[in-house]
Amino acid sequence: MNPTMETQTQAHKFPLPLDFDNVSTLPDSYEWSTTTLPSDDPCHYTNNDRKASLPVIDIGDPSAYDLMRHACEKWGAFQVINHGVPLSLFRETELQTRRLFSLPTEQKLLAARLPATLCGYGSAYFQAFYTKLMWSEGFGMTGSPLEHARKLWPEDHAKFCEVMEQCQAEMKTLCNKIVGIMLGSLGLTHEDDMNWFQPQNGSDQIQCLFHLNSYPVCPNPDRAMGLAPHTDTSLITVVNQGNIGGLQVYQDGAGWVPVELVEGAFVVNVGDLMQIVTNGKFKSVLHRVVVNNTCHRLATSFFLLASPDAKISPLRQLVDSSHPPLYQAVTGKEYFQLKYKFFNKALESIRL
Numbered sequence: 001m002n003p004t005m006e007t008q009t010q011a012h013k014f015p016l017p018l019d020f021d022n023v024s025t026l027p028d029s030y031e032w033s034t035t036t037l038p039s040d041d042p043c044h045y046t047n048n049d050r051k052a053s054l055p056v057i058d059i060g061d062p063s064a065y066d067l068m069r070h071a072c073e074k075w076g077a078f079q080v081i082n083h084g085v086p087l088s089l090f091r092e093t094e095l096q097t098r099r100l101f102s103l104p105t106e107q108k109l110l111a112a113r114l115p116a117t118l119c120g121y122g123s124a125y126f127q128a129f130y131t132k133l134m135w136s137e138g139f140g141m142t143g144s145p146l147e148h149a150r151k152l153w154p155e156d157h158a159k160f161c162e163v164m165e166q167c168q169a170e171m172k173t174l175c176n177k178i179v180g181i182m183l184g185s186l187g188l189t190h191e192d193d194m195n196w197f198q199p200q201n202g203s204d205q206i207q208c209l210f211h212l213n214s215y216p217v218c219p220n221p222d223r224a225m226g227l228a229p230h231t232d233t234s235l236i237t238v239v240n241q242g243n244i245g246g247l248q249v250y251q252d253g254a255g256w257v258p259v260e261l262v263e264g265a266f267v268v269n270v271g272d273l274m275q276i277v278t279n280g281k282f283k284s285v286l287h288r289v290v291v292n293n294t295c296h297r298l299a300t301s302f303f304l305l306a307s308p309d310a311k312i313s314p315l316r317q318l319v320d321s322s323h324p325p326l327y328q329a330v331t332g333k334e335y336f337q338l339k340y341k342f343f344n345k346a347l348e349s350i351r352l
């Protein structure tokens, strides 16, 4: 068996994205209903507070500290403007993302993601936790996408790689800035408190994941689900929704709230790891993506993760006799394993 065939055979043990270009009606396996979701899933509740909307924060303004703290406590998410990432890079990234997802399915499958890995083409890892399939496809990378990009375009992958690497460098800088403000808003400094988050022993370990998301035009969007409800495993995730909405965040009392499109803004999600280190002060936001029947939606997600050997526990400055630690200490690797096992209940599994 040649290596390409081997890759495809292994990948086919996992649900692969559909050949979306060649379907005109929604297959039964993609039809969601309230009974498809676990009975305690908040999808059963609808948005009854139409006025609720995610805060938009100018990160160059001194008020950013208070606004971010409030947003992280109340929503677990916010949007940022004045973030310094050039608009031209947004456009270049979108162009290359479109180029990738426009390839014929059999070509995209040449770069299929292997089980238990993060990089390459495929459907979301948490597909396994839902019985119905999601109307989306993705492509993940940690740093250079060269290994997979050369399978997609043997002769013509240089521009794709260049743009993706540049975008990740900008996103990482932005994440550090945002995490600095978030911790600063709690009276902590990035330097003092985030050492745990750096790779130990000078190892060159994964700390970030850049994920391109594609939600093709859907023949019956009311019955389909782009990305099912989930929380991110990250410290924070920076999402670029592009110019087509679909992302929704869940808020107690308000239900599912659409994240409005704000030109040039990024959405920032608090992830599970941030909830642990802030001892539950900042909450990991439950979110999902809905689809539509007119536009092919493209979005990117940049996940700031922890290195596998990093020790993650509530920061000591946030713990005292009246605020005992709420979570057991775990390594980055252990938390990933818990997420693959318990998915949206992973945080609960380490609750003290």
Ligand SMILES: O=C(O)CCC(=O)C(=O)O
Binding pocket: 211, 213, 227, 232, 239, 240, 241, 246, 247, 287, 289, 299, 300, 301
């Ligand atoms: O497509 C989006 O807007 C968000 C994607 C997302 O939630 C994720 O990649 O985890």
Ligand SMILES: [Fe+2]
Binding pocket: 230, 231, 232, 237, 287
């Ligand atoms: Fe997400």
